[in-house]
Amino acid sequence: MSKAHEADRETPAASRIRALGLTSATGLVAGSVIGTGVFTMPAVLAGAGTSSLLVLGVVAAGAAVLAVLFGQLTKRAPDSDGGLYAYARREFGDFAGYLVGWCYWVSAWAGNAAIVASWVLYVEALFGIEHPSVWADLGIALAGLWIPAAVNLAGVRQMAWFQNTTVVLKFLPLLFVGVVGWFFVSKANFGAFNASGGSLYTAIGIAAGVALFAFIGVEVAAVTAKRVREPGRNVGRASVLGTAASAVVYLAVSAAVMGLVPHDVLVSSGTPFVPAFEAILPGGGWAGKLVAALAVVSGIGALNGWTLVTTEVSRAAAADGLFPRAFAWADRKDTAWFGIVLAALLPSLLMVWRYTSGTGLAVFSFLVNLAVVTVAIPYFFSACAQLAYLVSRRRRVHGLLLVRDLGITAAAVLFSLWVTFAAGYAAVYEAMLxxxxxxxxxxxxxxxxxxxxxxxxxxxxxxxxxxxx
The missing domain is CATH 1.20.5 (Single alpha-helices involved in coiled-coils or other helix-helix interfaces)
Structure with a gap:
């Protein structure tokens, strides 16, 4: 038996901690990548034109490269706790590790706030809540944050079951639109290649922003490697499978919706799936309720996975003395309860700010931009860590294998830089602060x-x- 395989073997105690098998880890990746954004993304992409589908494909390819990279890094150090944080600290020291851990932690809980802000609207649509009060909005938002926290506090096995269930519930209907919807597509509904009203560069910028935010989460299996069985093998597989499944859904569904809904209707719709469902199955106003239900399930699944991810990266940094030690406090199930509570509390405070300050849209835009740039920094450090490792010749890699690994690393470096550039000057400024x-x-x-x-x-x-x- 190889040393690598022996290292992946788990004791009974470790098996209880490593409750995520390949299926659950893949579900965690796909569930974290696909949140509520998929239900509004086709309308945003349509505003850029059909060129946005090419942009989405390029971003999907970049995300797949990152997924392969994270698998390689975890295979090199399968017991690295914290994923991206651990890679940077291992290669560049404590200070770099702290910067990556801090940026990723902020990105994770700020992203949760952005997800729940959109999730609230679908809950209200599902239950027919019209003209809700500020307190009703806030109460729904807090429920969306604290229900996943309660599931995570119950233990990682319960979290994995909940995650797998929500992934299945949201993937099947999305695939229905992405497959059956193509039989009802009309060529006349597709807009121009560049429908932005500006240059092609402007159209690419519009599409890139939503596409980049949509693929945040490809790294979550690496971040939670401590919870994954046989991480040296399963983290890489789960990252690639989860990213590929998400990319197929995004591309198939976005293109289908563009062909199902007239372009002028689509670009002005906040719920593009409603007219898309009505084009497939006309008759009655049940389409809106169905779409709202799908978005609610999708959002709660994403919030559940991101609560775990936020907790694990802060726990790893705390265990190394780079975060306050409270983040490493754990119960008898090895659940980092303080990190879970804070992962729900901080977005809750942002929601209080959003719903009581009258600056809701500004807060939401800030959160989305902040999440994109602060996650690009850990991506960049991870790619540089792999580059330093390959150049140092600490592992004997020759010929085509070295060319392959260097190619993957170089592509990941360039993609991370492009993510930062595409986010815009304002987002970079906010992330720097x-x-x-x-x-x-x-x-x-x-x-x-x-x-x-x-x-x-x-x-x-x-x-x-x-x-x-």
């Missing part, structure tokens, strides 16, 4: 750790502490 704010926390933690070491050294030598300068 968040990153700088994180350095303040790092300074406090580092200073506290240094003071602790100084005190311990003084106690060993019998000197008074602190000693005057």
């Amino acid at each position: 968040v990153l700088l704010a994180g350095l303040v926390l790092h300074a406090l933690l580092k200073g506290r750790a240094a003071a602790g070491r100084q005190k311990a050294a003084a106690e060993e030598t019998g000197d008074r502490w602190p000693r005057a300068a």
Whole structure:
């Protein structure tokens, strides 16, 4: 038996912790990638024109490259806890690890706030809530954040069951539109190749923004590798399978909806799946309820997976002394309960801000842009970590294998840079402010750790502490 396979074998205790098999890990990836955004994405893409489908395909290819990269990195270090954070720390040290962990953690819980902000609208549509009060909106949002938190607090096995169920419930109807819908497509409904009203570059920018946000989540199997059985093999497989399944759904569904709904109707619709369903199965107003139900299931599944991801990256950093130690507090099921609570509390505070400040749209736009750029930074560091490893010749790779690995790494580096560029200057500016704010926390933690070491050294030598300068 190979050493790699022996390293992947689990003891009974480890098996209880590593509750995610290949199916569950794949479901986690697909469920985290596909949230509520898929139900509005066709309308945004239509505003750019049919060229947006090519952009979506390019972003899907880039996401697949990242999925392969994360599989390679996890195979090299299958016990690395925290995924992207662990890769950066292993290759570049504590400071780089902290930056990646901080950026990814912010991206994860800010993304949850963005998901639940859209999720609220579908819940209200499902139950026919018209003209809701601020408190009704807030109550629904808090339910969307704390129900997944409760599922995660119950244990990773319950979380995996819930995740797999929601993935099946949302994939089947989406595939129905992406397959059956093509029999009802009309060529006249498709808009122009460039329908942005500006240059082709403008159209690409419109499509790229929504496409990039749509594929955030390809890395979640790597981030939760501690919870995955045989991570050296299953993380890479789950990342690729989950990303590929999401890409097929996105492309098939978006193109089908463009062909089912007239272009002028589609670009002005906030719920493009409603007229799409009516084109396939006309008769009655039940299509809106069905679409709302699909979006509710999809959103709650995404929130469930992202709660786990947010918790695991902060737990890993805390275990290494780079985040406050409270994030590593765990119960008898090895559930990092403090991290789960905070992963729900912080988006909850943002929702209070959104629904009481009267700046809802501005807050939502800020969250989406922030999530895109802050996740691009960890992607970039992960690609650079792999590049440093390959160039260092620590592993004997020759000929076509080396060319393949370098090609994957170079593509991941370029894709990460493009994600940052495509997000726009304002988003990069906002992300930089968040990153700088994180350095303040790092300074406090580092200073506290240094003071602790100084005190311990003084106690060993019998000197008074602190000693005057």
